[in-house]
Amino acid sequence: MQRMRVADFSIRHTIESAQPLTFFGDAKSDGNGVAYACGSSMIEVEQKGDSIGFRAYGSMRAARLRDEVRARFGLGDDMPVIYNNIETDAFMKKAIRNYRGLRITRNDPWETALCFVISQFNNVKRIRGIVKRLVAAYGDAHTISAGGTQLVFREFPKPEALAEMSVEELMRHGAGFRAKYIRKLAQECCGSFDLGSIGRKRYADAKDALMQLDGVGDKVADCTLLFGYGKLEAFPTDTWIKRIVEHVYFDGRKQSISDIHEFASERWGKYAGYAQQYLFWAGRNMKVGR
DNA sequence: ACCCAGGCGGGCG
DNA sequence: CGCCCGCATGGG
Numbered sequence: 129m130q131r132m133r134v135a136d137f138s139i140r141h142t143i144e145s146a147q148p149l150t151f152f153g154d155a156k157s158d159g160n161g162v163a164y165a166c167g168s169s170m171i172e173v174e175q176k177g178d179s180i181g182f183r184a185y186g187s188m189r190a191a192r193l194r195d196e197v198r199a200r201f202g203l204g205d206d207m208p209v210i211y212n213n214i215e216t217d218a219f220m221k222k223a224i225r226n227y228r229g230l231r232i233t234r235n236d237p238w239e240t241a242l243c244f245v246i247s248q249f250n251n252v253k254r255i256r257g258i259v260k261r262l263v264a265a266y267g268d269a270h271t272i273s274a275g276g277t278q279l280v281f282r283e284f285p286k287p288e289a290l291a292e293m294s295v296e297e298l299m300r301h302g303a304g305f306r307a308k309y310i311r312k313l314a315q316e317c318c319g320s321f322d323l324g325s326i327g328r329k330r331y332a333d334a335k336d337a338l339m340q341l342d343g344v345g346d347k348v349a350d351c352t353l354l355f356g357y358g359k360l361e362a363f364p365t366d367t368w369i370k371r372i373v374e375h376v377y378f379d380g381r382k383q384s385i386s387d388i389h390e391f392a393s394e395r396w397g398k399y400a401g402y403a404q405q406y407l408f409w410a411g412r413n414m415k416v417g418r
Numbered sequence: 419a420c421c422c423a424g425g426c427g428g429g430c431g
Numbered sequence: 432c433g434c435c436c437g438c439a440t441g442g443g
Binding site for chain 2: 251252343345367
Binding site for chain 3: 249250251253254257258299302303304305306307384
């Protein structure tokens with residue numbers, strides 16, 4: 129078990145706030161830890177006060193594990209600077225007070241894109257169920273021995289595994305009308321579409337490229353850029369964010385999606401993604417506009 | 419029963 | 432362009 133001191137970090141808020149880890153990781157019962165598959169390794173992270181402990185089952189060197197955990201949970205983000213930039217008003221101030229330590233996680237782009245393609249016109253509980261059934265059905269299995277007992281886990285399914293499944297087969301896991309998008313996304317990602325090149329583009333170009341994919345629109349592209357590529361200026365605008373922004377900043381007046389993008393970009397700039405996650409989680413838990 | 423969910427593509431004006 | 436509609440499925 130390695131340990132690391134952390135400031136301005138809450139693993140609970142981070143893993144509960146409907147990020148990719150919510151969809152494929154398993155939270156500890158007390159909410160202060162999570163286990164997730166990272167390639168062929170299983171990683172466990174838990175938090176006690178201002179330090180985290182973490183370990184990997186499977187072949188992962190200590191230095192690589194440390195880098196993975198640091199990157200995955202956004203522990204390199206300068207939270208005092210970010211808070212200073214997004215604490216623009218009373219609502220944001222309260223959101224930061226209530227959810228301090230919530231970080232933007234950085235996940236595998238393929239995993240992120242798939243999770244958010246599944247998220248469309250769906251709810252968090254069902255998204256998680258569908259993702260976990262896909263992992264159980266199509267993820268490569270690994271057995272690890274820990275203290276005399278054996279543990280089996282499955283890694284996230286590779287695009288190659290999903291690409292060869294029929295739409296009907298994928299629908300058996302409750303994916304509904306998204307099954308055709310899942311299949312096409314998988315085929316593209318193990319075919320001509322280069323997910324690696326997206327990260328090297330600037331935000332606007334990367335978004336245009338992602339939106340070429342069938343089933344990836346404005347919102348899924350922004351989620352993929354934020355949680356998969358760490359592009360913190362992305363401001364995913366779903367029904368919750370739209371309603372919250374209209375309620376908090378426009379006195380309830382309806383705004384278009386592009387109005388909201390423009391507003392967020394002007395107000396929070398390169399940290400709009402962080403503002404979005406605090407708005408989303410605080411507003412959703414307060415049922416703003418509901 | 420009815421409504422909605424971290425939207426998207428297609429068709430229309 | 433902007434607007435409107437249908438869409439699989441299951442929980443509240």
